[in-house]
Amino acid sequence: MFFKQFYDQKLSQTSYMVACQKTKEAIIIDPKRVLDEYADVAESQGFNITQATETHIHADFASGLRDANRRFDAKLYVSDEGDENWKYSNMPEETEYLKDGDVIKVGSVELEVIHTPGHTPESVSFVLTDRGAGSVEPMGMFTGDFLFVGDIGRPDLLEEAANMEGTTEEGADAMFDSLKKLGAYPGFMQVWPGHGAGSACGKSLGAVPLSTLGYERKNNWVFKYEDKEAFIQELTSDQPEPPSYFAQMKKVNRDGLPEFKLKAVEVGTPETLPGQIFDLRSKEDFKKGFKRGAINVPYNSKFLQFAGWYIDYDAPMTVIAHPEDSKVLQEELASTGFDDLQLIVPLEEADKYYDDAYDNISPESLVQDRDTRNILDVRSTSEYKSGNLDNAHHIHFGHLDDKELPFGKEETVYVHCQSGVRSAIAMSVLKARGFENVVNIENGYIGIKKAMN
Template sequence: MFFKQFFDKKLAQTSYMVACQKTQEAIIIDPKRVIDEYEEVAKSEGFNITQVTETHIHADFASGLRDAAKRFNATAYVSDEGGENWKYENMPEDTVYLKDGDIINVGNVELKVVHTPGHTPESISFVLTDRGGGSDEPMGIFTGDFLFVGDIGRPDLLEEAAKMEGTTEEGANAMFDSLKKLNDYPDFMQVWPGHGAGSACGKSLGAVPLSTLGYERKNNWVFEYENKDAFIKELTSDQPEPPSYFAQMKKVNKAGLPEFKVKEVEVGTPDKLPGQLFDLRSKEEFKKGFKKGAINIPYNDKFLQFAGWYVDYEQPMTVIANPEYSKTLQEDLASIGFDNLKLIVPEDKADKYFDDSYENVTPEELVENHEDKHILDVRSTSEYKEGNLDNAHHIHFGHLDEKEVPFNTDDTIYVHCQSGVRSAIAMSALKARGFDNVVNIEKGYAGIKEAMN
């Protein structure tokens, strides 16, 4: 048997390839939308990708399920659980629809379907048994967004991101029951989750890429609860705010997206910039000069986690960035379902558009008479609850393009996050809304606490 784990750091998302080395057949589990990597591995190993499947209709990234089925001429396997509202649409004619207890055979490797609702109603897991290796015991379980290392999938995304009322309570109840299904499996069985640390699909995901069921039983908080009400209370409290693009992902992954292909994107400095504007330079460069209205999201490993809050799927996009990023940027945006990158303005030629800037202040400067200042805390709700300035107003940085800001546009507003990264993004969003007198606090709340001691 062949096993490979693929981890996308920018999405904190994990997909897998399993193959039977005797028959050279391979399956991809939870593929991301850019599927070149799977093709390269299969080619180097001499495998034919004959099947593709996923654990549920994803909310946090654009699925490569349909693209993989088309490119590799592979049979798609999808969940048929969860009721009429959770059925896949626009699938290939030969798609196999799975129920609890069904078996997928990949050569001599067996994947048994276990319906594990909670994160979403249609969620399924796959228990792997290496029949070709002579085993009747399960080697591991692909849990998707059901069980993580150190955590469990959140049940509130459908209500928080997709505005489906009542689904949080239903999901939490189902998750408790799904956990009980694991009682049938041995401690030595490995756990292969769909996400790691950095994902918003849980609140305390571990950074270790895999675990065992026995280790999780001893160390994962979810196994401490025998009382359902207590479990539900803990599960539904203090979950991180889901990025706004999650609602879009649920729609497009259910119905499908056009096949993704890298294209030639225009590079230049036209008089008018089309659509929404993202400035991908560092926050240090951005603050010196920028075009008002641009959202500053530095192009690094956290780009997608931050940009997903602000992407407008109804508009084309212009970016200020290095044109050499064109291919990777298209691939990154495609992974959250956005295919309309229209223009790249080279960083070294963008100053012709600049009409604004902002200033930083040190934490020491802020704490002097801070009681008399207008302060905006843009951290997460959980961070804010753990400690805050008494006179600070709180709005999550990702909601600054939509929520009412409790200050006048001509007020001097001091903005902070935890360390200074998210507040820089918030500065650009506030500037875009017409708040001209905003000041960024260096080092964030961590620096403020140190300055006050």
């Protein structure tokens, strides 16, 4: 048997390839939308990708499941569990719909389907047994967003992202029962999760890429609860705010997307910039001068997680970036289901559009008379609850474009996050909304607390 884990750092998302080395058949599990990495591995190992499957309808990235059928002619397997409110649609005719107890065979490797609802009603896990090696014991389980290293999948995304009221409590209740199913499996069985640290699909995911069921039973908080109500209370509290693009992902992964294909993106400086504008420079460069209306999301490992809060899926996109990044930008945006990048303005030519700037203030200067200032805290809810300035107003940075602010647009507003990264993004959003007098607090809440001591 061949086994390989693929990890997308920018989305904290994990996918897998399993192959039978005798028959050369391979299956990909929870594939991301850009499939080149799987194709390269299969070619290097002499495998044919004959099958593809996923554990559930994902909310945090655009699935490559249907593209696997288009590109490799892979047979697709999807869950047919859950209720009628959330089912796969527009699938290829030969798709096989899975129920609890079904088995996918990849040569002499078997994947048994276990219905593990909670994160979503249709969620399944796959228990792998390598029959070709003569084993009758399971080697491990692909758990998707059911069981993580150190955590468990959140049950509220259908309610938060798809506006299906009441599904959070139902999901948490189902999750408790799904955990009980794991009692039938040996502790040596490996756990292969769908996400790692940094994902918003749970609240305390570990950074280790895999675990064992025995280790999780001893160390994962979810196994410490025997009382269902106490478990539900803990599971549904203090989950991180899901980025707004999650709602789009649930829809496109249910209904399908066109096949992803790279295109030649225009590079230049036209008189009018099309659609939404993302400025990918550093916050230090952006503050000195920028095009009002542009959202400043620096191009680094957090780009997708931050940009996902603001992408308008009904409008084309202009980016201020390096033109040589066109390919990787298209691929990364495609992983969030966005395919309409129309223009790249080269960094060194973008100053012709600049019509605004903003100022920073040191935390030492702020705290001298902080009680008289309008302060906006743009951190997460959990960060805010852990400690805050008593006169600060709290709005998560990702909701600044859709929430009413408690300040007039002519008032001076001082903005902070935890360390200064998200508040810089917030500055661009507030400027785009017409707030003229916004000031960024350097070093965020960490700096403020230090200046107050």
